[in-house]
Each structure stands twice: as C-alpha cells, then as structure tokens.
Amino acid sequence: MTATPTVRAAARRPGRPPLKPAARKPRRRSAVLTVVTGVMLAYAILPLAWLFISASKTQEDLLATFGLWFGGEFALFDNIADTFTYQDGIFGRWVLNTVIYVVVGAGGATLLAALAGYGLAKFDFRGRRAVFAVVLGGIAVPPTALAVPTFLLFAKMGLTDTPWAVIIPSLVSPFGLYLMWTYSTEAVPNEILESARCDGAGEFRIFFKLALPLLAPGLVTVLLFNLVAAWNNFFMPLIMLKNADLYPLTLGLYSWNRQANTVGGDVVFDLVITGSLLTIIPLTVAFLMLQRYWQQGLAAGSVKQ
Amino acid sequence: MTRRSWIGWQFTAPFLALFTLVFLAPIAYSAYLSVFRTRLVGGTTFVGLENYTKALSDPQFWESITRVVLFLLIQVPIMLGLALLVALAIDSGRLYGAGFFRVAIFLPYAVPSVVATLMAGFLYGIRFGLVGSINEALGLNLPDPLAPGWILATIGNIVTWEYVGYNMLILYSGLKVIDASLYEAAAIDGAGELRIIRAIKLPALRGPLVVATIFSIVGSFQLFNEPQVLDSLAPNSITTYFTPNIYAYQLSFAGQQINYSATVALLMGVATMVVAYLFQLRAMRGEAR
Numbered sequence: 001m002t003a004t005p006t007v008r009a010a011a012r013r014p015g016r017p018p019l020k021p022a023a024r025k026p027r028r029r030s031a032v033l034t035v036v037t038g039v040m041l042a043y044a045i046l047p048l049a050w051l052f053i054s055a056s057k058t059q060e061d062l063l064a065t066f067g068l069w070f071g072g073e074f075a076l077f078d079n080i081a082d083t084f085t086y087q088d089g090i091f092g093r094w095v096l097n098t099v100i101y102v103v104v105g106a107g108g109a110t111l112l113a114a115l116a117g118y119g120l121a122k123f124d125f126r127g128r129r130a131v132f133a134v135v136l137g138g139i140a141v142p143p144t145a146l147a148v149p150t151f152l153l154f155a156k157m158g159l160t161d162t163p164w165a166v167i168i169p170s171l172v173s174p175f176g177l178y179l180m181w182t183y184s185t186e187a188v189p190n191e192i193l194e195s196a197r198c199d200g201a202g203e204f205r206i207f208f209k210l211a212l213p214l215l216a217p218g219l220v221t222v223l224l225f226n227l228v229a230a231w232n233n234f235f236m237p238l239i240m241l242k243n244a245d246l247y248p249l250t251l252g253l254y255s256w257n258r259q260a261n262t263v264g265g266d267v268v269f270d271l272v273i274t275g276s277l278l279t280i281i282p283l284t285v286a287f288l289m290l291q292r293y294w295q296q297g298l299a300a301g302s303v304k305q
Numbered sequence: 306m307t308r309r310s311w312i313g314w315q316f317t318a319p320f321l322a323l324f325t326l327v328f329l330a331p332i333a334y335s336a337y338l339s340v341f342r343t344r345l346v347g348g349t350t351f352v353g354l355e356n357y358t359k360a361l362s363d364p365q366f367w368e369s370i371t372r373v374v375l376f377l378l379i380q381v382p383i384m385l386g387l388a389l390l391v392a393l394a395i396d397s398g399r400l401y402g403a404g405f406f407r408v409a410i411f412l413p414y415a416v417p418s419v420v421a422t423l424m425a426g427f428l429y430g431i432r433f434g435l436v437g438s439i440n441e442a443l444g445l446n447l448p449d450p451l452a453p454g455w456i457l458a459t460i461g462n463i464v465t466w467e468y469v470g471y472n473m474l475i476l477y478s479g480l481k482v483i484d485a486s487l488y489e490a491a492a493i494d495g496a497g498e499l500r501i502i503r504a505i506k507l508p509a510l511r512g513p514l515v516v517a518t519i520f521s522i523v524g525s526f527q528l529f530n531e532p533q534v535l536d537s538l539a540p541n542s543i544t545t546y547f548t549p550n551i552y553a554y555q556l557s558f559a560g561q562q563i564n565y566s567a568t569v570a571l572l573m574g575v576a577t578m579v580v581a582y583l584f585q586l587r588a589m590r591g592e593a594r
C-alpha cells in the first residue's frame with residue numbers, strides 16, 4: 001500500500017506553485033521550433049482534413065479530384081443523408097448500438113472498478129493480497145489475446161451474437177481498478193469514514209454519499225479510458241457478432257468497406273468515408289471539452305514504477 | 306474485523322465475478338482446449354503437449370512472431386522518439402500556440418483504429434488516394450504503400466499516427482510535474498536548455514517512458530485491427546498468418562482448428578506478459594543503479 005504515485009504526491013506538496021509553470025520566467029518564443037513542430041502537427045491533422053474534404057465530395061469527384069481540395073460540388077449534407085438512409089437506415093442502428101455498448105460497458109466498468117478499488121483500499125479482509133496480485137497480473141494480459149478463448153467459452157454458454165457478448169468483456173478494467181485503488185487511498189481520508197460509521201451510516205451509503213464525490217477526478221479519468229476502449233472496440237464485436245443489426249459503428253463501417261471491395265458488391269466508398277467522419281466527431285468533441293481531465297488522468301497514470 | 310472482512314468482499318465481488326468470467330475462465334478454457342485435437346473423423350482426442358510442439362515448429366507461427374518483433378523494434382522507437390521530441394518542444398515554453406499543438410497532435414487518438422486504417426487505405430490507394438494523385442500530377446512513380454513490400458511500413462505509419470499524440474501527452478504530463486525549484490537551481494548554475502533536458506527532464510521521464518513502452522510492446526504483439534482492415538483493401542499483402550493474432554483468428558474462424566488456435570492465443574498471451582515483465586525488470590534495475 002505504499003506505492004503511492006510520486007507524481008501526485010509531488011503535485012500536492014504544500015507551498016508548491018500550481019501546475020502552470022508560473023515559477024518559470026516567460027521564455028522567448030522560437031519561430032524555428034514552432035515551424036519544426038508544425039511538421040508533426042501537419043502529420044497529425046492532414047488525414048483528418050482529408051477525411052472532412054472527402055466526405056464533402058460526390059462519389060465521382062472522390063475518384064476524379066485532388067484529395068486535399070474540395071470537389072466541384074459540396075455534397076456533405078447529401079452524403080450524410082445517404083449514409084443514414086442506406087440499407088433501411090442501418091447506420092442509425094449502429095450509432096444506437098455503439099451508444100448502448102459505450103454507456104453500459106464503459107459506465108459499468110467504471111462503477112465496478114470504483115467499488116472494487118475502494119474495497120481494496122479501505123477494507124482489510126482475508127484474501128485481499130491475493131485478489132490484488134491476480135488483478136494486477138490482469139493488467140499485463142492483453143484483452144485481444146483472450147478474445148478467441150472468450151469467444152469459444154461464450155459460444156458454449158450461448159452468449160455469442162447477443163449484445164452481452166460485447167458488453168460483458170468491456171465491463172472489466174483491471175487498469176481502471178488499479179487507478180481507483182490509488183485514488184481511493186489518497187483522496188478518501190479514513191477519518192471521514194470513521195465518523196460516518198459512528199453516526200451509524202451503512203458502508204454502501206458511505207461509499208455513494210461520501211466517497212464517490214471525493215473520487216470524482218479519478219472516476220472521470222477511468223471513465224474516459226473506458227470510453228475510448230468501448231468506442232473503438234472492434235475485435236470482440238468482429239468475432240462475437242453475426243447479426244448486422246447488433247454491430248457497433250466500427251464493425252459496420254468495416255462491413256461496408258468489405259462489401260465495396262467484393263466483386264459485384266455495392267460500391268459505397270462515399271458512405272464509408274462519410275460514416276467515418278460521423279464516427280470520429282463525438283469522441284473528438286468529448287476530447288476537446290474534457291482535455292483538462294485527460295491530462296490530469298494521464299499524469300496520475302504515469303506513476304513511477 | 307469479521308464484519309469488515311465481509312464488507313470488503315462485497316465491494317470487490319462484482320468485479321471479481323466478471324474478472325473470473327472474462328479473464329480467468331478463458332485462460333483456463335484455452336489451456337484445456339490446447340491439450341486436445343478435434344478431427345472430423347475420430348472426434349476429440351487428448352494429445353498432451355502436441356499442439357505446443359506443433360506451434361514451436363510451425364514456420365507460419367514463427368514468421369508472424371518475427372514480423373511483430375520487427376515491427377516492435379522499428380515502429381516503437383520512432384513513435385516514442387517523435388512523442389518525446391514534441392513533448393519537450395511543447396514543454397520548452399518556446400512554441401507559439403503550444404496549447405493548440407498539444408490538443409491537435411493528440412486528436413488522432415480519438416479516431417478508432419478501424420477508421421484510421423480505412424482512411425489510410427483510401428489515402429494510400431493508387432486508385433484515388435493521395436499517392437495516386439501525386440503520381441498523376443507530377444508524373445512520378447511512387448511505390449504502392451499497400452504492396453507486399455511496403456505494407457508493414459504502412460501499418461507502422463498508421464499506428465504511429467494513432468498513438469504518437471497519446472504518448473506525447475503521457476510524457477508531457479511527466480514533464481509538467483517536475484518540481485520547478487529544480488529549474489531555478491539549474492538556472493542559477495547557468496545550465497542551458499539542452500543541459501536541463503539531459504540532467505533534469507530525461508531522468509524524470511524514465512517512469513512515463515517505461516509505461517509507454519510496455520503499452521507499446523503489448524500493442525505490437527497483439528497487432529490485429531490494422532492488418533485485418535487492410536486485408537480487404539490489399540488482399541495480396543496480408544497473409545492469414547500476418548501477425549500471431551491474425552493467425553489465431555484465422556485458425557479459429559476460417560480453419561476450424563479451434564484447439565490449435567487456442568494454443569497459439571495462449572502462447573502469445575504468455576509471451577506478451579513475459580516480454581513486458583522482463584522489460585519492466587530491466588528498466589527498474591537501470592533506475593536503481
């Protein structure tokens with residue numbers, strides 16, 4: 001229990017200036033360094049610009065005009081309408097599925113990690129060390145390595161080709177538990193818990209009323225990690241789902257692209273591109289709005305080993 | 306104490322139940338499957354370690370491993386090197402619009418790997434991709450990034466694009482929590498920017514770099530999404546044993562060799578854990594020195 005992340009300990013040291021480098025004198029800005037780093041910026045941004053530009057083109061322009069500039073006609077809204085009406089509007093169904101998988105999967109994973117992390121941090125019970133060792137080992141087990149065995153097991157249990165096959169695996173986040181355990185150790189003082197117990201409050205009431213608000217920054221971080229994982233989930237749905245009505249967006253776009261590359265298949269590259277643009281918008285917006293939390297979360301994650 | 310004990314289990318039990326279902330049970334089940342062989346004629350028979358000896362002398366399995374190791378040795382240093390340079394540049398306080406740089410370079414992380422790979426497939430496509438456009442406009446004959454000889458480099462490029470910003474932010478967060486008094490001391494000693502980077506910043510980044518490297522090792526060994534999505538765009542370049550994960554997937558879903566597939570998945574899972582663990586040990590020993 002002594003492995004408190006040194007970064008957070010340093011951040012909380014009294015008398016230390018806030019995280020803004022206020023103590024450092026303002027530096028002379030360098031145009032050269034800005035331009036050099038700008039190359040990296042272009043590398044990161046250009047494909048996204050290409051995606052937006054391409055989503056605004058008709059299928060003919062897509063094939064005929066230069067990739068990094070707009071075509072003759074601005075067809076973005078037509079393309080969006082086409083994307084949502086193609087194949088009886090299955091794209092909307094995929095959006096809905098993705099939202100369900102993300103909300104239930106990432107939300108549930110965060111709650112379970114918080115409960116377990118808090119439980120491990122605040123209660124001394126028989127077998128606690130064993131639990132902790134097993135779960136920490138779980139961090140090193142890559143989920144993709146387990147995917148095929150999980151499929152075989154779920155097939156035996158009759159869970160494949162149901163939403164549960166996607167949701168259940170995403171409910172477990174060993175790394176999330178680790179972060180919540182760290183946060184609980186630091187952010188929830190034992191004195192508060194003791195006094196609440198003296199007042200006769202039940203342990204779960206204490207957790208939801210007292211501890212959860214104190215854990216909020218950690219919760220947001222773990223939620224964001226789980227959110228990205230659930231939003232990007234592809235391997236699990238690919239092997240678990242046959243019914244296209246259950247697909248998340250990633251698998252749906254993949255199936256459209258595959259179909260377009262099959263001989264005799266319906267060529268819908270414009271829909272794949274527009275669908276891709278629509279897929280990345282929600283998470284991009286969430287990132288831009290929550291970037292401050294991301295940074296704090298990553299700082300807490302980059303603990304000294 | 307006994308009451309406490311019971312309560313602690315109550316908090317931990319829901320997580321543990323699901324952890325057992327999606328971590329421990331599949332591992333146990335694939336270990337079980339790996340000692341059997343199923344044939345259309347003759348049914349399922351116990352074969353002991355035969356699947357393991359088969360895997361260890363399977364040239365396709367070794368080729369897939371060699372490929373991800375090559376990928377790991379080249380792509381990860383490039384990606385982390387770029388991430389380090391950008392993190393240091395943003396942290397130096399000498400950039401115009403540093404906040405914009407930080408957010409914009411991080412953005413590709415919001416793009417699912419399937420979408421990133423689809424984009425790359427279009428961008429690099431000879432038909433209507435940028436490479437095609439450039440070749441046509443300038444009369445050049447640039448190599449096809451989706452050709453067999455280039456496909457691994459192209460995947461490296463996609464993965465670098467996806468994760469360079471994420472790693473940059475991990476390293477940047479590590480730089481942000483350096484105690485400011487260290488910089489003051491260095492300034493009094495007359496240390497220049499490069500000296501500060503070498504003596505203060507890089508040592509402080511050791512922990513975050515170890516974390517980033519371990520995640521990258523795991524990611525490389527488990528490479529699946531990018532080659533799988535590229536397969537429909539460049540069917541001649543992606544083999545059924547391109548990476549160990551693709552191999553396990555193909556064995557199971559195209560080849561119906563479930564027992565052998567479970568063996569391959571288990572071996573790769575263990576190999577990933579061992580390599581990640583050994584790297585961490587080595588990194589820690591270096592720190593203690």
